[in-house]
Amino acid sequence: MEENLTPLETNDSNRIVQINIEEQMKTAYIDYSMSVIVGRALPDVRDGLKPVHRRILFAMNDLGMSFNKPFKKSARIVGEVLGKYHPHGDSSVYDAIVRMAQEWSMRHTLVDGQGNFGSQDGDGPAAMRYTEVRMQRIGEAMLQDIEKDTVDFQLNFDDSLQEPTVLPTRIPQLLVNGSTGIAVGMATNMMPHNLGEVVDGCIAYIDNRELTAEDLIKYVKAPDFPTGGTIWGMDGVRQGLLTGRGRVVLRGKMHVDTKPSGREQIIITEVPYQVNRDALCDKIGQLVVGKVIEGIAHVNNESNQKEGTRIVIDLKRDAVANVVINMLFKFTELQTSFGINNVALVKGRPKTLNLKELIHEFVEFRHEVVVRRTKFELKEAQKRAHLLLGYLIALDHLDEVIALIRSSATPDIAKENLVNAGWGLDEIQAKAILELRLQRLTGMERDKIREEYDELMKLITHLQELLSNEGMRYDVIKTELLEVKEKFATPRKSEITYLADEMNILDFIAEEDVVITISHLGYIKRTSATEYRQQRRGGRGAIGGKTRDEDFIEHILVASTHHSLIFFTEKGRCHWMKVYEVPEGEKNSKGRAIQNLMQLPPDDKVRAIIDVANLDDKDFVQSHYIVLCTKQGIIKKTLLEDFSRPRQTGVNAITIVEGDQLLDARMTDGSSEIMMAVKSGRAIRFPESKVRPTGRGAIGVTGIEVDEKNDEVIGMICVKKDDIEKTVLVVSEKGFGKRTEIDEYRITNRGGKGVKTINVTDKTGPLVGILDVTEKEDLMITCKSGLTIRTSIADIRAAGRATQGVKLISLQGADEIAAITKLDEVEDIPAVESEGNVNAFVEGSSDTTNQAGNPSNDAENTGEEEPQNN
Structure with a gap:
């Protein structure tokens, strides 16, 4: 056998290519990474979707699964997507469908799910054979006009079908729902935003292309997470919107309740985005057992699908709620930070984009869609008008046409005779005339054809004007965006809290006089001074x-909301608080325990308050x-x-x-x-x-x-x-x-x-x-x-x-x-008095006779007479 082998160096040398293995590895890895980047991990800047999400929506549209049609089994959709467009495993497709249906994962869900799609507590969804889905209205808006040649199509993996390269979305999906993905050598982590704010930003950009990212932040203020929460500070958010890279600090929302026994509870009503509620409760329990956080007696997750998040933390009798809350922020996921990394595919290449670039790319894509849709509609209108013109010609020469057709031996001869009859008909019109039903020859049908032709000519004129006028096209984009806002926009869920060093918070606080009250047991509140109506001396008063x-009530003072309060306690300690930070309450409400607002020991209490206009x-x-x-x-x-x-x-x-x-x-x-x-x-x-x-x-x-x-x-x-x-x-x-x-x-x-x-x-x-x-x-x-x-x-x-x-x-x-x-004297407060009702002031009373207390004129041994009420 060895004698029959031909040395490679002689005859086969022309088939050997000498390469550097380092270069080969580099090229192969780059090819692989680009396929992952473009084909799986990063969203397209235009529709904000990765290929799997785009294919799911396209397949559902093909199956006619609109929002008002019956649900279909999720397995049906998975099979459709897997077999036709996305050969990457059924779990990846189903996981994507599930996420698109979860209210706590998407700011606006694109899929309407029926069945068990998991929970915010980390529970997994039911198997695809049990759950059912259909598209949401907003998902349909992403596919609107896809049949009008608005986007390019490409062959699927086996070249047997066509699939869209992008969806002609009317929704600025990338900004609204965000995206996350890990590619090779890069990743994306884009935050969801409020649809109404994004639409306002897009319209502002269309009106003035010179707007900077800084200007657009006035419209798109900050991320808006589906689970709510409070955005803690804006510096990192601004960096993200201005540069495409930044950091969001998000806190859960909570309030303090007092049980009938007098003990306090911390009620968590919103947790940060992507935080598992059960895991959060477990973490709090571990911290309590490890004595990292003290003052917590019990924690229980009472959340459900109907009422949403409710995590109840019972405090020990001597615990200060404010201290416990700060410890929870420090040691648990009740305060979480997210890295903003706005990487998306622009013309097939990954790019980091700021707010203006994201809005620019979407607006330009919408412009392209409007142009392509207008050209398609114009072409279709012209085709239809051409046929209708043929009908009108035939109806004008009806007797001749009928005679010509009757005298023709075959349809082809009849078509040829119509073309050659000298009436200006072409083959398309002649064929349409031959296929015309006899009922269309009645007088009423002839009027309908004429009316339809006139309407089409008006439409053609409008479409031609639209194609020749860029301003009109952008007006169409604005109109469609406003329709989207009206149909789908919802109020902001995530609150924004500016930190003290980022801005002057007083610019956002209305300056007014308020009454600060502190009770003997240490409950504090502020109430507008105008809620306390003036009464005559000797009246019985009203509940305060x-x-x-x-x-x-032990302390009362009047101060402006822009002032600072200095508190002095009976043990000689001094604490501070801004007036606007004092919890607001109605005149007859109890207020909040002052220990929850400042670090005051349980055995100390406030004795005096000083109002200072400006400590700086x-x-x-x-x-x-x-x-x-x-x-x-x-x-x-x-x-x-x-x-x-x-x-x-x-x-x-x-x-x-x-x-x-x-x-x-x-x-x-x-x-x-x-x-x-x-x-x-x-x-x-x-x-x-x-x-x-x-x-x-x-x-x-x-x-x-x-x-x-x-x-x-x-x-x-x-x-x-x-x-x-x-x-x-x-x-x-x-x-x-x-x-x-x-x-x-x-x-x-x-x-x-x-x-x-x-x-x-x-x-x-x-x-x-x-x-x-x-x-x-x-x-x-x-x-x-x-x-x-x-x-x-x-x-x-x-x-x-x-x-x-x-x-x-x-x-x-x-x-x-x-x-x-x-x-101080307050203007426009009429002098009225209580009519014997100690629960409320009598508003607008003109009776000045004191009936409340019937005070006796007993200034005895004083040598003076008590003044009478006027």
């Missing part, structure tokens, strides 16, 4: 907040002070600048000795006069200069002597020396009050006993509040029952220091006054 039996104003914070006083009469002054740098955990404001508590805080300009009042009815007045400024950690000095065991300081005011309009208002526990001129209180040194400010008796009860007021202001009184009344300061007549005052509010039973505050 729903509270538990042992709770009552250096001149202001360096020229103003915070004056603090305690129940035991200690007073301290610290520069406002020391409190101008908010910290999440708060800072120490004053060192409190054992047995004492911080009571009040006031902001001054350094030249005020300070007045402190004690429960037994004494008050002291001394210059602010008597208290030297100290640091935040200092103890302070004595402001007023508190000598009785049951006595304590109840309040402090700071009045400017030249403010002659100010008077001192004092209110007792049982609803008595009066105004006194400041000059009636002599100036002394700090640390003295002070002088009498109200005649305290069993009838008045001890002193509970002191305010510096003017007649232009209103007084708001809050009782421990939750009752509030607003009355004009001008209605409270001035009286001497030693009097007991007049009755300001009629209290029921054992009710007592809990807090007083002054309100």
Whole structure:
């Protein structure tokens, strides 16, 4: 055998090609990678689909599976796609169908599924033999006009059928539903967006081609995920829209509820995109067991298909919900980030695209589709008009035509005779005349033919004008896009939250005065100041907040939504919050626990609130002070600048000795006069200069002597020396009050006993509040029952220091006054009063007779008469 072998070097040398194996491997791998990139992994920029999705929709369209037709088994579709267009395995086709039918995977589902298509908890779909599908309306819109030569077709894998290279979509599918895929050497990860916003962006681009990606972000603001959530920060999103590469941080949505037992629950109602809810619950459980997150008693996934996502996290009694939520964001998928990588095929080549390029490619594709559709419709209209013209000629020579046909031996001879008859007919028209039914020769049918011909000539003229006028074509595109928006657009699901360093959030907050209330048990809310209607002195009031039996409103102040609040607690700590960050609530709502909004220990509570317009104003914070006083009469002054740098955990404001508590805080300009009042009815007045400024950690000095065991300081005011309009208002526990001129209180040194400010008796009860007021202001009184009344300061007549005052509010039973505050005069609030209904203010009442409390004119031993209501 060996002797018969011919050496390769001699006879077969011309069949051997010397190649470099490195080059061969490189070429082969590039060929393979390009086939994966183009044929499987990356979407086309025009219709936003990968080949498998395009083939599924085309096959369903071929089978007539429109949205209003009966469902067909998924296996039928899989077989159709597999056998005709996509020979890559049945699971890949079915998986693609399933995803196109899942509401939590697609922003707008293209397939309408019936049966078990899995769940957001990670459950897999039923087998294809059990599920059924048909197209959604929006899926049909992607195939509209495909029969009008709007796109190119190519041969399928065995050259036996034609399939489209792209769908003539009216939907900007790539931006709306996004795409994800891993190719060879590259990948794509495109976020879904809101259809309405994308359409607005496309129309804006058509109107002005000079718009930049930055300009288009005003229309297409951010991704919009099918599962909702909150987009946390816009820097990464902007990068993605401007460059095609960026990062989205997405958080789940939740709220805090309070159970009847008083314990709080965190209710998660939306999870980030592509997060498995069961896996999230398992992860939370592991973190609790591992003591990474503390304060959680139980977690349960109560989600269902009907009501959507609901994950309930029960907290332990001493847990602070806000702290737990931040830990969940840090350690679980409740906060997830997605990398934006906008890679798509442009003319068969992969390219990274920004927002403008994506919109440009879609708009130009739509223009191409409109041009091709118009040419097709024009061609078809001209063909039909040509036939109708032949009919009209034949009807004009009807007798001759009939005679000519009857005299012809065969149809071919008859056709030839018609062409040669000199009437201007061609072979196509002659053939159509021979095939004409006799009923078309009636008078009515002749009119219909003439009418149809006239309509076609108008259509042909319009189509020719459309082909010659680019502006008209773009108007057609805009009209069709607006139809798409009207039919399919839905409101945005994902909220956008701008971080503090990205923008001035105050630009988006309407500036208005709001009433901030904090209850005794620490529930806070803000309410528009106009919700509190003014009443006359002595009225019974109205409910100002729903509270538990042992709770009552303790602090009230009015502030602008653009201001900052500085909170001082009884243990001497200082915390910060923007006014607009305080949860909004109705006048009679309970509010939110303040521990959920700031890191406040359970055994501490807010005692004073300072309203500051702008903590960033250096001149202001360096020229103003915070004056603090305690129940035991200690007073301290610290520069406002020391409190101008908010910290999440708060800072120490004053060192409190054992047995004492911080009571009040006031902001001054350094030249005020300070007045402190004690429960037994004494008050002291001394210059602010008597208290030297100290640091935040200092103890302070004595402001007023508190000598009785049951006595304590109840309040402090700071009045400017030249403010002659100010008077001192004092209110007792049982609803008595009066105004006194400041000059009636002599100036002394700090640390003295002070002088009498109200005649305290069993009838008045001890002193509970002191305010510096003017007649232009209103007084708001809050009782421990939750009752509030607003009355004009001008209605409270001035009286001497030693009097007991007049009755300001009629209290029921054992009710007592809990807090007083002054309100600036608000325009257009009519003075109305309650008609004995303590649950609501009487709106628009013109009756000014006080029927609520029938207060007696018992200013006894005062030497003065109580003013009557007008």
